[in-house]
Amino acid sequence: MRAVVVTEAGGPEVLRIAEIEEAEPGPGEVRVAVRAAGVNRADVLQRLGLYPAPPGVRPDVLGLELAGEVERVGPGVSAWKPGDRVMAIASGAAQAERVVCHERMLLPIPPALDFVQAAAIPEAFLTAHDALFRQAGLGRGEPVLIHAAGSGVGTAAMQLAHAGGNLVLGTSRTAEKLERARDLGLDHPLAVAPDGQFSRRVLGLTGGRGVPVIADFVGAAYLEENLRALSIGGRLVVIGLLGGARGEVDLGRLLARRLRLFGSTLRSRPLEEKIAATQAFAREGLPLLERGLVRPVVGEVLPVEAVGDAHVRMAEDRTFGKIVLRFDR
Amino acid sequence: MRAVVVTEAGGPEVLRIAEIEEAEPGPGEVRVAVRAAGVNRADVLQRLGLYPAPPGVRPDVLGLELAGEVERVGPGVSAWKPGDRVMAIASGAAQAERVVCHERMLLPIPPALDFVQAAAIPEAFLTAHDALFRQAGLGRGEPVLIHAAGSGVGTAAMQLAHAGGNLVLGTSRTAEKLERARDLGLDHPLAVAPDGQFSRRVLGLTGGRGVPVIADFVGAAYLEENLRALSIGGRLVVIGLLGGARGEVDLGRLLARRLRLFGSTLRSRPLEEKIAATQAFAREGLPLLERGLVRPVVGEVLPVEAVGDAHVRMAEDRTFGKIVLRFDR
Numbered sequence: 095m096r097a098v099v100v101t102e103a104g105g106p107e108v109l110r111i112a113e114i115e116e117a118e119p120g121p122g123e124v125r126v127a128v129r130a131a132g133v134n135r136a137d138v139l140q141r142l143g144l145y146p147a148p149p150g151v152r153p154d155v156l157g158l159e160l161a162g163e164v165e166r167v168g169p170g171v172s173a174w175k176p177g178d179r180v181m182a183i184a185s186g187a188a189q190a191e192r193v194v195c196h197e198r199m200l201l202p203i204p205p206a207l208d209f210v211q212a213a214a215i216p217e218a219f220l221t222a223h224d225a226l227f228r229q230a231g232l233g234r235g236e237p238v239l240i241h242a243a244g245s246g247v248g249t250a251a252m253q254l255a256h257a258g259g260n261l262v263l264g265t266s267r268t269a270e271k272l273e274r275a276r277d278l279g280l281d282h283p284l285a286v287a288p289d290g291q292f293s294r295r296v297l298g299l300t301g302g303r304g305v306p307v308i309a310d311f312v313g314a315a316y317l318e319e320n321l322r323a324l325s326i327g328g329r330l331v332v333i334g335l336l337g338g339a340r341g342e343v344d345l346g347r348l349l350a351r352r353l354r355l356f357g358s359t360l361r362s363r364p365l366e367e368k369i370a371a372t373q374a375f376a377r378e379g380l381p382l383l384e385r386g387l388v389r390p391v392v393g394e395v396l397p398v399e400a401v402g403d404a405h406v407r408m409a410e411d412r413t414f415g416k417i418v419l420r421f422d423r
Numbered sequence: 424m425r426a427v428v429v430t431e432a433g434g435p436e437v438l439r440i441a442e443i444e445e446a447e448p449g450p451g452e453v454r455v456a457v458r459a460a461g462v463n464r465a466d467v468l469q470r471l472g473l474y475p476a477p478p479g480v481r482p483d484v485l486g487l488e489l490a491g492e493v494e495r496v497g498p499g500v501s502a503w504k505p506g507d508r509v510m511a512i513a514s515g516a517a518q519a520e521r522v523v524c525h526e527r528m529l530l531p532i533p534p535a536l537d538f539v540q541a542a543a544i545p546e547a548f549l550t551a552h553d554a555l556f557r558q559a560g561l562g563r564g565e566p567v568l569i570h571a572a573g574s575g576v577g578t579a580a581m582q583l584a585h586a587g588g589n590l591v592l593g594t595s596r597t598a599e600k601l602e603r604a605r606d607l608g609l610d611h612p613l614a615v616a617p618d619g620q621f622s623r624r625v626l627g628l629t630g631g632r633g634v635p636v637i638a639d640f641v642g643a644a645y646l647e648e649n650l651r652a653l654s655i656g657g658r659l660v661v662i663g664l665l666g667g668a669r670g671e672v673d674l675g676r677l678l679a680r681r682l683r684l685f686g687s688t689l690r691s692r693p694l695e696e697k698i699a700a701t702q703a704f705a706r707e708g709l710p711l712l713e714r715g716l717v718r719p720v721v722g723e724v725l726p727v728e729a730v731g732d733a734h735v736r737m738a739e740d741r742t743f744g745k746i747v748l749r750f751d752r
Contacts, residue, residue: 313674326691332674339675345642345661346668348686355684357677362655 097190098156098401098419103143106402114155117194119168124197126180128162130213130395131189132246133404133417135334136361140186141405147186148362156401157189158361161203161212162421171197179203183216183368185361189398191421198369201376204384214246214390214416215383221333221360222251222309223379224371229356230307230329237261237300239323242311243280244271246391246416247333251309252278253388254379263299265292274414278391290315293322304328314341321347321355329354391415397422426519427485427730427748432472435731443484446523448497453526455509457491459542459724460518461575462733462746464663465690469515470734476515477691485730486518487690490532490541491750500526508532510541512549512697514690518727520750527698530705533713543575543719543745544712550662550689551580551638552708553700558685559636559658566590566629568652571640572609573600575720575745576662580638581607582717583708592628594621600743607720619644622651633657643670650676650684658683720744726751 099112119125137156139145147153161181164174174180180200184193203212225247226232238255242248243264255262256279263282266272272283282299284292297304304325310316315337320330321344330353347353360371382388393413396404397420404417428441448454466485468474476482490510493503503509509529513522532541554576555561567584571577572593584591585608592611595601601612611628613621626633633654639645644666649659650673659682676682689700711717722742725733726749733746 313678317672317674332678335674335678339678340671340673342669343646343672343684344669345646345664345686348684349642349661349664349668349688350691351686352688352691353686355672355677357674357680357682359678359681362679362681 095191096398097187098398099154100141100156101154103141106141106405108141109402109405111399111401114190116192119166119171119194121169122171122197123168123194124164124171124174124180124200125166125192125194126160126162126182126200127165128160128188128191128193128421129209129423130161130421131157131398131419132159132213132217133401133408133419134158134217134246135408138405138408151186153186155187155190157184157187159183159213159216160188160193161209161215165192167197173197174200179209179212181212181216183220183360183372189401189419196365196369199372201372201380204380206386207383207390210395210418210420211390211392213418214392217360218246218250218390218416219254219379219383219388220371220375221247222254223375224360225309225331225333225358226251226255226307227378228371228374229358230309230331232260232307234259236306237263239263239265239296239305239308241265241309241316242334242336243275243283244268244414245311247311249275249278249391249415250388252280254382255279257382257387263296263305271414291319293319296323300325307331309333312337314338317341317343321353324351324353326351327353329356331356331358333358392418394418395420424520425727426516427727428483429470429485430483432470435470435734437470438731438734440728440730443519445521448495448500448523450498451500451526452497452523453493453500453503453509453529454495454521454523455489455491455511455529456494457489457517457520457522457750458538458752459490459750460486460727460748461488461542461546462730462737462748463487463546463575464737467734467737480515482515484516484519486513486516488512488542488545489517489522490538490544494521496526502526503529508538508541510545512545512689512701518730518748525694525698528701530701530709533709535715536712536719539724539747539749540719540721542747543721546689547575547579547719547745548583548708548712548717549700549704550576551583552704553689554638554660554662554687555580555584555636556707557700557703558687559638559660561589561636563588565635566592568592568594568625568634568637570594570638570645571663571665572604572612573597573743574640576640578604578607578720578744579717581609583711584608586711586716592625592634603743620648622648625652629654636660638662641666643667646670646672650682653680653682655680656682658685660685660687662687721747723747724749
């Protein structure tokens with residue numbers, strides 16, 4: 095079967111579509127015929143040799159999420175049958191014609207959505223749901239600040255928060271993305287100033303208190319401002335490091351205001367934790383997708399053969415929402 | 424009544440024993456005749472003008488904890504009667520002959536303990552209990568690293584962890600304190616190297632995994648090593664800043680290993696949260712004190728008139744356990 099393969103680190107030119115061995119589903123596993131697969135920043139980092147696949151995962155095939163049809167089920171699987179439309183996160187190797195998943199990692203695709211739309215859901219929505227609700231414990235009615243509002247995770251986080259009645263503040267470095275994000279429930283678009291400041295406006299919009307929860311993909315560059323923008327007892331969940339990894343932290347503020355700083359990634363978690371995150375989303379997030387209260391945001395669709403172009407566009411950071419690869423059969 | 428008063432910031436010489444007005448207990452409040460009161464680092468900081476009392480608290484009288492006898496109860500108080508032996512944390516002004524407390528903030532003094540011993544309990548044990556169990560969620564059987572093992576909070580934290588079956592690793596800059604801490608349940612004393620490193624030894628003692636929970640009073644100077652010593656999903660609770668407030672944090676490690684960094688103080692919390700911490704300790708910690716499984720560690724007892732000496736000794740950092748002021752009547 096064909097897959098997106100990287101055998102040596104480098105630029106987009108090292109990406110190849112190559113033939114690899116198919117795997118058989120073992121007990122409790124399901125083989126999915128992939129129809130579409132989302133592209134993530136992690137793919138670019140993995141291509142560059144900066145984000146190796148976790149142990150036990152084929153290291154030379156990219157891809158962290160997929161949508162397709164169940165093709166074959168392993169022994170003991172009763173929840174799925176061939177032909178079922180499913181989507182899932184994967185620890186890697188998801189940009190391939192067939193992917194074997196644990197049955198508890200699969201989510202049903204809502205009837206109104208096609209495979210391309212479904213492929214834009216798993217990473218963005220599971221990451222956002224896990225960060226906002228399971229990690230940061232965002233409460234009903236609490237305001238929330240979401241950075242990189244135009245990213246896949248950002249667009250998912252804004253919608254999930256908005257659907258739950260939370261006031262949504264969001265930043266982006268691109269004015270056009272902020273404008274588009276209004277349709278997804280962004281109440282207060284905040285263009286980040288050239289000096290990187292945003293905390294004063296966050297305080298202004300929250301009666302001087304700050305926000306109880308921030309979902310951040312930027313990291314070091316926003317760390318100090320994030321801590322200034324948090325209310326007493328506030329939680330900062332860092333799920334990306336676009337703005338660098340090493341930053342200074344004011345522990346005095348952390349202490350006096352009882353702040354909490356969480357690092358979070360899905361990929362490196364053990365299977366049982368990924369299943370728990372998936373099933374929590376199945377309970378709390380899937381109904382919102384099915385009712386159309388939140389929706390995947392697809393910024394660009396390319397055939398899998400154009401995966402190099404997808405990486406170039408990801409790096410250019412101009413896409414609003416997800417980039418999805420289509421597997422034509 | 425007499426109290427420890429500071430009217431201008433400065434060295435120990437600004438401390439005075441002065442007459443102040445007594446307060447009457449309002450509805451739900453209790454007036455306690457103070458027999459002993461613990462001394463805390465926060466007292467030294469407040470004397471220096473670096474840690475002002477929170478709003479609503481008399482700013483010129485020191486003291487964050489007390490032990491004594493109930494003298495009078497306000498309207499609606501049924502849980503306490505005059506003569507009851509009680510101890511409590513306070514938001515300030517506890518080093519005075521009489522202190523008015525909310526009835527739900529009081530804890531009964533275990534029968535086997537005297538007032539001086541009781542005065543060494545509230546801040547140390549409530550802070551340690553809250554940090555380890557309510558903030559960091561230390562689980563049964565998990566190993567834990569406790570810094571400043573000879574401090575009041577350190578000695579309480581080690582005992583509470585040991586009593587719960589947790590393997591206890593502890594650091595101190597003083598070899599003699601580490602040796603004494605063995606009697607309190609310290610399994611692995613770690614002398615901090617001159618270069619400030621300890622993470623390699625923590626990893627060595629935990630099969631390379633690191634500890635799931637660290638209670639830290641040092642702050643910036645230990646931040647990097649603390650993050651290296653945490654296991655995947657580990658929690659660092661910072662409750663003191665003896666080693667500085669501003670430190671560099673490696674968010675890459677925070678993300679990849681899903682670490683959590685909490686700031687915590689009791690003093691600045693609203694009444695209802697302090698009551699919650701107090702009542703949680705009443706349920707889970709008081710029985711251990713009553714059974715003698717944990718005990719207050721009194722390093723030094725001075726008459727309240729010698730509060731200046733107490734501050735000097737606190738700054739010298741040579742005491743093992745708490746310094747307590749005695750109110751003779």
